[in-house]
Amino acid sequence: MRVLLVEDDRSLAQGIRVALRGEGYTLDWVADGVEAEHALHCERFDLVLLDLGLPRLDGISLLRSIRGQSEGSVPVLILTARDAIADRIQGLDAGADDYLVKPVDLDELKARIRALLRRSQGRAQPRLEYAGVSLDPATQQVFYQGQTVPMTPMEYQLLHQLLARPGVVVTRERLSSTLYGWQESGPGNTLEVLIHNLRKKLYTGLIRTVRGVGYLVERQP
Numbered sequence: 001m002r003v004l005l006v007e008d009d010r011s012l013a014q015g016i017r018v019a020l021r022g023e024g025y026t027l028d029w030v031a032d033g034v035e036a037e038h039a040l041h042c043e044r045f046d047l048v049l050l051d052l053g054l055p056r057l058d059g060i061s062l063l064r065s066i067r068g069q070s071e072g073s074v075p076v077l078i079l080t081a082r083d084a085i086a087d088r089i090q091g092l093d094a095g096a097d098d099y100l101v102k103p104v105d106l107d108e109l110k111a112r113i114r115a116l117l118r119r120s121q122g123r124a125q126p127r128l129e130y131a132g133v134s135l136d137p138a139t140q141q142v143f144y145q146g147q148t149v150p151m152t153p154m155e156y157q158l159l160h161q162l163l164a165r166p167g168v169v170v171t172r173e174r175l176s177s178t179l180y181g182w183q184e185s186g187p188g189n190t191l192e193v194l195i196h197n198l199r200k201k202l203y204t205g206l207i208r209t210v211r212g213v214g215y216l217v218e219r220q221p
C-alpha cells in the first residue's frame with residue numbers, strides 16, 4: 001500500500017517513515033501543502049496522512065481541494081495537536097476519515113491505517129482469505145493451508161494488493177507505484193521477480209498474468 005505523508009515536522013515525519021516502512025508500506029513524504037497537492041494530482045495513493053499546520057497551503061484547504069476532485073476518495077487521516085478540537089471537527093467536516101492526536105503513538109497509527117484501508121477496500125473482516133491463502137494485515141503474516149509462509153515486505157505488499165481485488169486486473173503501473181513510490185526498484189525486487197517468488201511460495205495458479213496489462217487473482221466461483 002502506498003501512503004503519502006504530508007508533515008513539516010521533520011523528526012515526526014522521520015519516525016513515521018521508519019515505522020511504516022518497517023511494516024512494508026511504501027511511504028512518500030512531502031513537507032508542504034502545495035507539494036502535496038501536486039503529488040495527489042499526479043499520482044495515486046492508498047492513504048494520506050495529513051498534518052493541518054503546513055507551509056504554503058494548510059491541511060484543511062488541501063483536504064477541501066482533494067475532496068473537490070472527482071478522483072478524491074482517497075482515505076485521509078489527519079494529525080492534529082492535542083488541544084485543537086476545533087481543527088479536528090473542521091477536518092472531519094472537510095472530509096477526513098479519521099484523526100490522530102499528536103504526539104502520535106505509532107502502534108495506534110498503524111492500527112488506524114489498517115482499519116482505514118480495510119474500509120476503503122469494502123471489508124469489515126481484518127483478514128483477507130482466498131483459496132486457502134490467508135493474509136493478516138495486523139501481523140503481516142501469510143498462511144497457506146494453515147501453515148505460515150515467510151514473505152519479504154515487498155512480496156507481502158504485492159500479494160495484499162492482488163488479494164484485495166479478486167477478479168480485477170491490477171495494472172503493472174499501479175503495482176509499481178504502490179511498491180516503489182518514488183524509489184526505483186532494485187534488481188532483486190522487480191515486479192517479475194516478486195510475482196515469481198509468490199507463485200513459488202504459494203502456488204503457480206494463484207496469480208494470472210494478463211499480458212501487457214498486469215496481474216490478477218481470479219474471482220472465486
Ligand code: CA
Nearest residue numbers: 008051053054
Ligand atoms: Ca505542522
